[in-house]
Amino acid sequence: MSGLPNYHALKVDASKCIGCTHCMKACPTEAIRVIDGLAVIDHERCVDCGQCHRSCPTHAFYVEQDDLAKIKAFKYRVILFPSIMIGQFPEKYNETQIYSGLKKVGFTHVFEVEQPIQLLIDSVNEYLGNEENPKPAISTYCPAVVRLIQGRYPSLTENLILRKAPHDLAAHFAIERLLLEGAQREEIGLFYATPCIAKIASVKSPVGERESIVDGIVNMNHLYNEVMKVISEVEVEDNSVQRYNLSEEGILWSLTRGESRHFGSRSIAIDGIHNVVRFLERLENDQVKGVDFLELRACDQSCAGGILLTGNRFLTVEKLERRAKRYPSAKDISESTISVDIDELKQKLDIDSISPKPLFIFGKDRVKAMDKMTRAQRIVCSLPGIDCGACGAPNCHALAEDMVNRRAKMSDCIFLQQMWEDEGKITAGKAHLNVQKKWGTDRFKADCNKRGRRNEGF
Amino acid sequence: MKLLFTIQGGDFTRAGHPSSEVKKVLKQLDIDGKTIKNIVIALYEAEVNVVAHAWKGTVSVEIEENKITIWVSDEGPGIADIELAMQAGYSTASKEVREMGFGAGMGLPNMKKNTDELHIESEVGIGTKVKMVNYFS
Structure with a gap:
């Protein structure tokens, strides 16, 4: 199955970007170059991990989302959100108040995605039990990691566990529940509140799927602000019935070791x-x-460190751990509470296949590719090797590769240019113009409030 | 294309650097994953041998259209009986090296298993030269 084309929600606001190179350095797939003083993302290479967004001192990266007004088109308006969202709110609000707040924003049904998690645990265990599946099996929970593996470690694609993520589970679960309540499928609108960019991409163009089950995406920080506007300060009616399928394991799922604790005799979480x-x-x-099992997450502290969250990641983890203690173990939740066809729901968790999408190849013609790489090697010898980024590429090696791929030229390196100036091969005026072309005229102006001069983003 | 690396005997922290670099190049050349894995495993074993037994060594790599040839040469104690060293489980590694998780006697057998051609020349007290060839499918 080829799946949908890669969707990327991450955009650069040209009016805010100052081409400071922080994002370019942070990118794990060398997908960013600075061109004409602006960060430009190569969408072929981008895996949506959000490192650039995190490292940007001017908040120039933004994330597209669907308009909340879109929910009005549906009779049944479901908000799906991971448990970490509860951990964002100040302690004075309990989960009952938060759930009520979400309804005031306009949703008719509120579903935390990590339920009924036991189905996913069983399904993954079943997968791991099959001797034919390569070990270590790698979780497909974090979509940025899945894309990283497809692109940068294509040979490890076969290790990815062919099971979906909790948000798919919850989406199917919510649909089944509403159908039981008498809703028609087309009357149900599913909206997912996301803590990260990679989830947006994976919901909009799921790996190994033909179409997305979700109707819209809401950034979690945006939804948080909306709920905070309407949330009640006083106790509200009991709505705990909506959390009857929520378990200790479910609440901890999105945190580090949330998965690995359940699987394999030897598992690692990173x-x-x-x-x-x-x-x-x-x-x-x-x-x-x-x-046996690898849980790999793109963000520090896993989803608690998601870039679209408001709260501090360590406080979020602590709050969730406390909350989890109040909930029953997943295996103690009876099938009658789930109240939909469990076998059918389980089947929906399977993924047919995930194919490798190698990103770092120099072209299909091996002889030509070797020639290019040899030339790039030779160019590297002449570059300063300090990976300063002043050329607009993340390091000297990347610049050399860009050069042989005709995306950069020798004079982009300010060290080479300086040398050529000294040797009289280029005039000072021309050299200055070259740098100006790369970085814009503003970079040369004196300005005590110049953004990006220190690591303001960190 | 050619690549050249040096290996320092006794420095386990750096073992794996040449094999990682070679892997990166082969990935860029779109060599299939299984072939890359074989080459990387064989080269890593050879590197560890140099680190564990010899004083210093070099890795020289030549990649052509249809094959990769790797020479690993070291200045070291040499191998007295190559046939014996090729047997699985035979090891002359020191206690210290074994405590670090190396020296299980699988080095040369693994190199044999993961290469299409393997030639070993060794002179006791002088050093060892290993030549490995893998063909691309």
Whole structure:
């Protein structure tokens, strides 16, 4: 199955971007270049991890979302959200008040996505039990990691577990429940509140799926603001019935070790995209032995560190851990509480296949590719090797590769240019113009409030 | 195209650098994953051998249209009986090296298993030269 084309929600606001190179350096797939003083994302390479968004000192990256008014078109308006959203709100609001707040925003049904999680646990265990599936099995929970593996570690694609994420589970669960209540399928609008960019992409163009089950996406920080406008300060009516399928395991699912604690006799959980990259390099070299299950998450502290969240990630983790203690274990939730056809729901969790999409190849013609790479190697010898980024590429090696792919020229390197100036091969005026072309005239103006001069984003 | 690396004996922290670099290049050349894996495993084993036993060594790689040839040469104690060293489980690694999780006696057998051609020349007290060839499918 080829699936939908890659959708990317991440955009750069040209009026805010100052071409400071922070994002370019943070990107794990070298997908960003600075061109004419602006960050430009190569959407082929982007895996939607959001590192650029996080590192931007001027908040120039923004994330497209659907208009909340879109929900009005549906009779049954369902908001699906991961448990971490509850952890965003100040302690004085309890979950009953938050649920009521979501209804005041305009939703008719409120579903936390990690339910009924036992179905997913069983399904993944069943997958792991099949000896034919390669080990270590890698969770497909984090969509940025899935795309990273498809693109940068294509040979590991076969290790990805062919099971969907909780938001798919909840979407199907919500539909089945509403159909039981007498709703027609076309009357149901499903909206997903996302903590991260990668989830937007995975919901809009799911890996291994033909079409998305969800009708719209709402950024979690936006929804948070909307709820905060209407949330009640006083106790509201009991709505705990909506959380009867929520369990301790479900609430902890999106946190680090939320999955790995359940699976395999030897499992590892890794969070933070650069940690994941380092580990996958080892795994690809066959230097990781005996591990059954890998939980890999792009964000530090997993989804609690999602870039569209408002709260501090460590406080969110602590709040969720406390909340989880109040909930029953997933296996203690009886099938009658779930009240829909469990086998049918379980079947919907399967993914047919995930195909590799190698990103870092130099073209199909091997001889030409080798020639290009040899030339790039030779160019690297002449570059300063300090990866300063002043050329608009993340490091000297990337610049050399851009050069042989005709996307950059020798004079983009300010060191080479300086040398040529000294050797009289280029005039000072021309050299200055070259740099100006790359970075704009404003970069040369004196300005004590110049943004991006320090790591303001960190 | 050619690549050249040096290996320092005893420095386990750097073992794996040449194999990672070679892997990166082969991925860019769109060589299939299984072939890359074989090459990387064989080269890594050879690197670890140099680190574990020898004083210093070099890795020299030549990639052509249909094959990759890797020479790993070291200055070290050499291998007295190559046939014996090729047997699975035979090891002369020191206790320290074994404690680090290396020296299980699978190095040369693994190199044999993961390459299309393997030639070993060794002189006791002087060093060892290994040549490995893998063909691309």
